[in-house]
Amino acid sequence: MASLTRSPHVHNTPVSPRRALLALGGGNAVEWYDWMVYGLLASYLGPQFFPSSNPLSSTLSALAVFAVGFAARPLGALLFGTLADRFGRRAIMLLSIGCMVASTTVIALLPTHASIGAWAGVILVAARIVQGLSTGIEAPLNSAYVVEMAPEGQTARYGGVISVYVQAGIIAASAVAFVTSSVLSPQAMEDWGWRVPFAVGAVLGLIFLWLRRSLPETLRTSSPDDPAPVKTSQVWREVGRNKLALLAIVFVVAGAQALNYTWSTGLPNLARTAYDEDPSAVFAVSTLSGLCIAALYPLVGRLADRKRISRTFVAARLAVVPLVFVVLVYQAPGMATFTVVMLIGAPVLAFTMGLYNTVSATLMPMSCRVTGVGLGYAVGVAGFGGTAPYLMLWLQDMGAAWVFPVYVAVLCLISVLLYTLAFRRGAVRVGS
Structure with missing residues (x-):
């Protein structure tokens, strides 16, 4: 298999670092904007595509389609990840955002059940x-591309900028949905207004699809006499040779996503359902927390580059162990307590979410980086991230709330142990 290295042409490209980050991060923001908009508008989509005499049943049907999208994510990571390691990063980045633009456009223009019957729901599921x-x-x-394109000593800073874009996309989804529903009447929103946020996402996607065309390729073989792409079996053989790194990535992602979903979903749902807090106030605090996290991402990146990514990651992950127990402070109704817990968690989340993607990418060699990171990411998110809010509320209901922070702390300790072992056994250490 031809050895693969950081492309010597990446930094000689006429594309400026600022434009490259805009194309890369902006595309990422659009992807997450489109992903989140569906969930925010599920109550409008349900009656249009899955009509029922019970409005709740229609909404649940729309949310079930939301879950189907989650189920497809691991398949996307493995399928497209292998292609990215075989043929290059740039083409798959264009394909990724192109697929999102196409599917979002379909949803924005899709005839409802009243026009084409059950086919409306079928097409929505496909999209x-x-x-x-x-x-x-x-x-x-994106993690692999950042590690391969960032100038020496700036890997974490570039990763932090990309994290800001992700957060911006999530916040923008809420903002556009809020503005649209505020400007239009409730009836107009139900009839056609729900299409507007999807249309906005489709237009933004086209802009960043165009910008991504200028990005350079970062995957190069060191053997110009052998231009043929590697085989899929070769990519997976490389993944197999890095089993410890793969296991480390699973738990690096698991610790980050368990903490993320605890603050972004678990605590807000606990506030609304168990303690009957004012939904508007809960949403406002959650948004404030998200803005604080986004503001801290660049600082996290600069600190990690200055102190080394590996040291900053280990220190930040160990700091999570005692700090995650702050969730136990919120054990009774009280918006003041909820606000304090959410804001205490903001810097912890910034260090955790601002580093885990970059750290994961440094653990895999270039020859199988996207496939390995994609597989580890898929397992970590599906197994430990998405289940965290349910587990948190279930343990709360069972009178064993203390078990949840112990569980998250153990995940973080395991991630530090596996990361240290993988690092010492010769994992790729770009910028680490």
């Missing part, structure tokens, strides 16, 4: 599956 495939590759592919 959501395509969105799942697209978002499944976006995080691992």
Whole structure:
């Protein structure tokens, strides 16, 4: 197998670092904007595509389609990840955002059940599956590209900028949905207004699809006499040779996503359902927390580059162990307590979410980086991230709330142990 290295042409490209980050991060933001908009508008989509005499049943049907998209994400990571390691990063980045633009456009223009019957729901499910495939590759592919394109000593800073874009996309989804529903009447929103946020996402996607065309390729073989792409079996053989690194990535992602979903979903749902807090106030605090996290990402990147990514990651992950127990402070109704817990978690989340993608990418060699990171990411998110809010609320209901922070702390300790072992056994250490 031809050896693969950081492309010597990456930094000689006429594309400026600022424009490259805009194309890369902006595309990422659009992907997450489109992903989140569906969930925010599920209550409008349900009656249009899955009509029922019970409005709740219609909404649940739309949310079930939302879950189908999650199920498609691991497949997208593996399918597109292998292609990215065989043929290059740039083409798959264009394919990823192209799929998201196409599927979002379909949803924005899709006739409802009243026009084409059950086919409306079928097409909506298909579009959501395509969105799942697209978002499944976006995080691992962007992580690999950042590690390979960033100038020496600036890997974490570039990764931090990309994290800001991700957060911006998530916040923008809420903002556009809020503005649209505020400007239009409730009836107009139900009839056609729900299409507007999807249309905005499609237009933004086209802009960043065009910008991504100028990005350079970072995957190069060191043997110009052997231009043929590697085989799929060769990529997976490389993944097999890095089993410890793969296991480390699973738990690096698991610790980050368990913490992320605890603050972004678990605590807000606990506030609304168990303690009957004012939904508007909960949403405002959650948004404030998200803005604080986004503001801290660049600082996290600069600190990690200055102190070394490996040291910053280990220190930040160990700091999570005692700090995650702050969730136990919120054990009774009280918006003041909820606000304090959410804001205490913001810097912890910034260090955790701002580093885990970059750290994961440094653990795999270039020859199988996107496939390995994609597989580890898929397992980590599906097995430990998405289940965290449910586990948190279930343990709370069972009177064993203390078990949840112990569980997250153990995940973080395991991630540090496996990362250290993989690092010492010769894992790729770009910028680490």
